[in-house]
Amino acid sequence: xxxxxxxxLFQTELEWPPVEFGNFRVGPTxxxxxxxxxxxxxxxxxxxxxxxxxGKPPTLSRQSEDGRRWICQLRERxxxxxxxxxxxxxxxxxxxxxxxxxxxxDEFVKAVQAVAGAAQHVATEIGCELPPIFVxxxxxxxxSQPLGSRGSLQLLAGKVAxxxxxxxxxxxxPSYFGVRFRFSPCDIERGDNTTQHRDxxxxxxxxxxxxxxxxxxxxxxAHLATEGPLSFDxxxxxxxxxxKSYDFLTEKCREFLNQFDELPDGDDAExxxxxxxxxxxxx
Numbered sequence: 001x002x003x004x005x006x007x008x009l010f011q012t013e014l015e016w017p018p019v020e021f022g023n024f025r026v027g028p029t030x031x032x033x034x035x036x037x038x039x040x041x042x043x044x045x046x047x048x049x050x051x052x053x054x055g056k057p058p059t060l061s062r063q064s065e066d067g068r069r070w071i072c073q074l075r076e077r078x079x080x081x082x083x084x085x086x087x088x089x090x091x092x093x094x095x096x097x098x099x100x101x102x103x104x105x106d107e108f109v110k111a112v113q114a115v116a117g118a119a120q121h122v123a124t125e126i127g128c129e130l131p132p133i134f135v136x137x138x139x140x141x142x143x144s145q146p147l148g149s150r151g152s153l154q155l156l157a158g159k160v161a162x163x164x165x166x167x168x169x170x171x172x173x174p175s176y177f178g179v180r181f182r183f184s185p186c187d188i189e190r191g192d193n194t195t196q197h198r199d200x201x202x203x204x205x206x207x208x209x210x211x212x213x214x215x216x217x218x219x220x221x222a223h224l225a226t227e228g229p230l231s232f233d234x235x236x237x238x239x240x241x242x243x244k245s246y247d248f249l250t251e252k253c254r255e256f257l258n259q260f261d262e263l264p265d266g267d268d269a270e271x272x273x274x275x276x277x278x279x280x281x282x283x
Contacts, residue, residue, distance in 0.1 A: 132229030178206035
């Protein structure tokens with residue numbers, strides 16, 4: 001069974017259609033006003049320290065001493081927010097000794113709410129209407145330690161894909177391995193019950209570059225606003241999509257891997273593959 005998951009990346013992108021809506025335009029004026037609005041009392045807990053108006057796209061950013069980095073970008077047809085945590089295990093410790101996994105999710109959700117609220121505040125000030133959001137993209141990455149396997153390679157290549165016994169043609173064992181799934185919207189019927197899935201999701205499990213003993217996990221989901229567009233002044237559905245993506249990764253994906261992360265009694269004879277440094281393209 002895998003150990004606790006530790007989130008190292010949160011991203012969400014709120015997309016509007018490629019058509020003009022009223023007098024709203026993404027430009028230096030709006031970005032500068034958004035940067036200033038983030039220092040207002042209602043949003044100041046999640047303000048950004050740096051403003052790059054010449055970047056493509058314009059970027060608001062902040063970075064902590066331990067390497068954690070927040071960015072917000074107003075792209076041509078979307079608002080993008082990211083919170084990236086250092087992957088170095090030493091940086092996971094905080095003043096409480098350990099950052100609870102849920103606290104990272106909750107903090108990101110509140111940060112997105114603050115950015116959306118500040119954008120709505122700016123739009124009201126300058127007398128424009130923000131465009132409706134028809135797609136919300138969420139990307140979340142986590143790390144987890146296999147407890148029933150000798151590292152991520154044995155778990156993914158040896159147990160999930162079961163290819164470790166047929167790698168002779170390569171002439172050497174791999175130092176990196178990954179598994180990828182893609183899911184499309186569908187209806188699942190079980191008896192009299194029908195479960196509807198209205199989002200696209202891509203899931204990746206890979207050897208983690210910086211520590212091959214750990215599994216690097218990612219979900220990249222696209223939530224379609226099938227029941228009506230999302231709005232900047234109603235962050236509830238936006239927050240719900242982030243939480244749904246996080247739960248899918250930390251619960252459903254972890255449950256999938258847990259089916260394989262068990263060592264049968266007397267399994268000492270199983271191939272103990274070298275899990276050293278990975279190549280430059282690894283995760």
